[in-house]
Amino acid sequence: MNESALSPAAIEVVALTKQYAQGKPAVDAINLKVEGGSYCCLLGPSGCGKSTTLRMIAGHESATSGDILLDDKNITDLPAAARGTAMMFQSFALFPHLSALDNVAFSLKMRGVRRAERHARAQELLERVAMGHLAARKPAELSGGQQQRVALARALITQPRVLLLDEPLSALDPFLRVQMRAELRRWQQELGLTFIHVTHSQEEAMALADTMVVMNHGRIEQMGSPYEVYNRPSTEFVARFMGGHNVIETPQGKIGVRTDQVCISPDDAPLDAAEPQLPVIVTDVEYQGTYVLLGLQQQGRKFAAHATAEFSAMVPEAVYAAMPFAVGQPACMHWRTGAAHVLTA
Numbered sequence: 070m071n072e073s074a075l076s077p078a079a080i081e082v083v084a085l086t087k088q089y090a091q092g093k094p095a096v097d098a099i100n101l102k103v104e105g106g107s108y109c110c111l112l113g114p115s116g117c118g119k120s121t122t123l124r125m126i127a128g129h130e131s132a133t134s135g136d137i138l139l140d141d142k143n144i145t146d147l148p149a150a151a152r153g154t155a156m157m158f159q160s161f162a163l164f165p166h167l168s169a170l171d172n173v174a175f176s177l178k179m180r181g182v183r184r185a186e187r188h189a190r191a192q193e194l195l196e197r198v199a200m201g202h203l204a205a206r207k208p209a210e211l212s213g214g215q216q217q218r219v220a221l222a223r224a225l226i227t228q229p230r231v232l233l234l235d236e237p238l239s240a241l242d243p244f245l246r247v248q249m250r251a252e253l254r255r256w257q258q259e260l261g262l263t264f265i266h267v268t269h270s271q272e273e274a275m276a277l278a279d280t281m282v283v284m285n286h287g288r289i290e291q292m293g294s295p296y297e298v299y300n301r302p303s304t305e306f307v308a309r310f311m312g313g314h315n316v317i318e319t320p321q322g323k324i325g326v327r328t329d330q331v332c333i334s335p336d337d338a339p340l341d342a343a344e345p346q347l348p349v350i351v352t353d354v355e356y357q358g359t360y361v362l363l364g365l366q367q368q369g370r371k372f373a374a375h376a377t378a379e380f381s382a383m384v385p386e387a388v389y390a391a392m393p394f395a396v397g398q399p400a401c402m403h404w405r406t407g408a409a410h411v412l413t414a
């Protein structure tokens with residue numbers, strides 16, 4: 070394959086909207102810029118509009134209004150095959166009756182490319198993803214990782230400038246998912262292409278993305294590097310969705326404090342009066358190896374049986390061993406002022 074053919078493009082969406090029916094749009098006037106050659110993850114709970122956004126970029130779904138630009142070219146109304154994008158689907162969606170080679174060559178066949186040429190190009194791509202020696206195998210004769218590489222080669226055969234991935238890892242078992250995730254990241258870096266990857270998994274997005282885009286109800290809640298989004302969730306929704314945060318009501322409004330940045334002391338321990346603190350009851354103690362996870366409930370609040378704890382604290386194992394807590398024990402949750410940040414509604 071011609072090396073220069075794989076050149077990344079930036080994607081920009083401007084006021085992009087999808088209205089399937091009356092009522093609230095599934096995607097509501099979102100603005101998003103994805104840099105060429107970067108890895109972007111669209112993330113959010115079920116129904117937030119992430120797949121619809123991806124399908125509109127791919128051209129598998131029409132936009133109700135707004136624009137999609139690939140570099141400076143407006144591709145909003147172009148057919149999928151003319152956009153410069155390609156899609157890799159959930160669980161790779163390989164044709165089971167075709168060899169790896171024919172799977173990869175399939176879209177060239179659809180475009181009327183002659184057999185010898187399409188096989189040569191497919192073989193070249195399979196070599197590139199270290200699968201050349203298994204070109205004759207059917208998908209069922211390949212491991213999950215090998216299938217992923219065939220799916221990648223199949224998506225790359227049309228020489229896309231942007232690869233769109235719709236929950237590509239969700240059908241895999243957890244162990245394989247982590248392996249395949251690392252492989253996807255490696256391929257993205259080696260190919261230098263723009264990847265836009267839809268996932269509902271915070272962990273997956275954190276591991277892969279240069280830019281995370283957190284969606285909720287058809288809108289973008291927050292966009293930034295995994296570090297920025299995890300350390301500075303801007304809204305209560307993002308703090309709760311990302312996990313690992315306590316959302317605490319204060320007279321000044323809601324604040325977020327990471328669960329590994331709150332400290333727990335016995336009720337009667339002398340504390341720095343300048344430090345924000347909250348009297349709590351320990352409702353749960355869970356050993357997690359490196360950390361012990363304490364479930365906590367604000368003192369004086371009614372606590373329904375089986376309800377999940379209101380707050381959590383991740384206490385390093387050694388710290389907990391030196392000062393253990395019992396379920397039902399009153400305690401004080403406190404944190405450095407600098408560890409907290411204000412959340413908007």
Ligand SMILES: Nc1ncnc2c1ncn2[C@@H]1O[C@H](COP(=O)(O)OP(=O)(O)OP(=O)(O)O)[C@@H](O)[C@H]1O
Nearest residue numbers: 089090095113114115116117118119120121122269
């Ligand atoms: N073809 C369709 N016709 C009507 N409504 C649709 C269609 N596809 C999606 N929707 C609705 O649009 C909203 C967004 O759906 P979308 O599939 O984009 O969400 P998602 O965030 O990708 O969810 P999931 O993780 O469950 O796939 C949902 O309310 C969904 O029911």
